[in-house]
Amino acid sequence: MNKRTKIxxxxxxxxxxxxxxxxxxxxxxxxxxxxxxxxxxxxxxxMTAYTCTGCGESYSETLPALGHDYVGGACARCGLAEIPEGxxxxxxxxxxxxxxxxxxxxxxxxxxxLVLSPSYRGAAVTEIGEGALSGSAIVxxxxxxxxxxxxxxxxxxxxxxxxxxxxxxxxxxxxxAFANCSALEEIALPDTLTSLGEGSFRFAAxxxxxxxxxxxxxxxxxxxxxxIERLFLPASVEKVGADAFQGxxxxxxxxxxxxxxxxxxxxxxxxMSGLFSSVTVHFEADALP
Ligand SMILES: [Zn+2]
Ligand SMILES: [Zn+2]
Numbered sequence: 001m002n003k004r005t006k007i008x009x010x011x012x013x014x015x016x017x018x019x020x021x022x023x024x025x026x027x028x029x030x031x032x033x034x035x036x037x038x039x040x041x042x043x044x045x046x047m048t049a050y051t052c053t054g055c056g057e058s059y060s061e062t063l064p065a066l067g068h069d070y071v072g073g074a075c076a077r078c079g080l081a082e083i084p085e086g087x088x089x090x091x092x093x094x095x096x097x098x099x100x101x102x103x104x105x106x107x108x109x110x111x112x113x114l115v116l117s118p119s120y121r122g123a124a125v126t127e128i129g130e131g132a133l134s135g136s137a138i139v140x141x142x143x144x145x146x147x148x149x150x151x152x153x154x155x156x157x158x159x160x161x162x163x164x165x166x167x168x169x170x171x172x173x174x175x176x177a178f179a180n181c182s183a184l185e186e187i188a189l190p191d192t193l194t195s196l197g198e199g200s201f202r203f204a205a206x207x208x209x210x211x212x213x214x215x216x217x218x219x220x221x222x223x224x225x226x227x228i229e230r231l232f233l234p235a236s237v238e239k240v241g242a243d244a245f246q247g248x249x250x251x252x253x254x255x256x257x258x259x260x261x262x263x264x265x266x267x268x269x270x271x272m273s274g275l276f277s278s279v280t281v282h283f284e285a286d287a288l289p
């Protein structure tokens with residue numbers, strides 16, 4: 001049988017239909033029944049397929065993913081935890097407009113050693129919000145590299161806080177972020193940090209501090225009334241805010257500056273910074289000795 005004959009034969013019923021009862025009666029009202037289902041899960045779409053019992057034609061509908069249903073720290077449906085294993089739980093978070101999360105409060109976390117999760121409900125934790133942990137009783141804090149911003153007063157008045165590990169991605173430290181942290185004697189600032197807020201370490205117990213390479217402006221009251229003894233300043237510093245070193249006359253003895261003496265003399269605001277003339281400035285220093 002050649003191809004043309006085959007087509008003619010196949011279309012014969014249709015032709016008969018036209019001839020005998022007209023077009024409208026040939027297309028029947030489909031009678032659909034569910035032929036297959038796949039339930040939606042928290043993260044995956046589901047599907048329902050329908051097939052006509054008369055002609056076998058079928059179609060399918062997509063069921064949207066359900067999303068997690070968090071109750072008491074885990075999804076009631078699939079069991080996924082809000083916080084990955086090994087990180088502190090009970091803290092308060094807030095969803096930001098960019099889809100990431102900010103830590104905004106101590107919540108019911110009662111531990112001494114805070115280890116912040118890099119993610120919450122599957123999204124990155126990118127901020128420590130304004131005043132988030134202010135006045136809390138934490139002794140140590142380890143912050144993940146997902147965090148880029150630490151807000152104003154985030155840790156201020158944490159009187160027991162003696163150890164802080166800052167994110168290696170930190171770009172901005174807010175005003176008074178560690179002010180009045182009276183047990184905080186040391187902190188390492190990452191090189192990504194170029195923006196420091198006023199009084200970030202005011203009344204903290206810091207004994208030494210190295211400002212990251214790239215910092216151009218030392219904010220007002222940066223280490224005012226701290227116990228700072230030794231300070232490293234990068235060659236990028238061009239300006240010092242008022243009272244940056246106010247109240248440090250009794251302890252501050254040595255400043256290690258990466259630039260030359262001429263560059264030092266060009267720094268704007270140096271004489272309003274509270275730096276005593278008894279302080280020894282070491283020029284072209286690489287780091288704190
Ligand atoms: Zn049908
Ligand atoms: Zn779930």
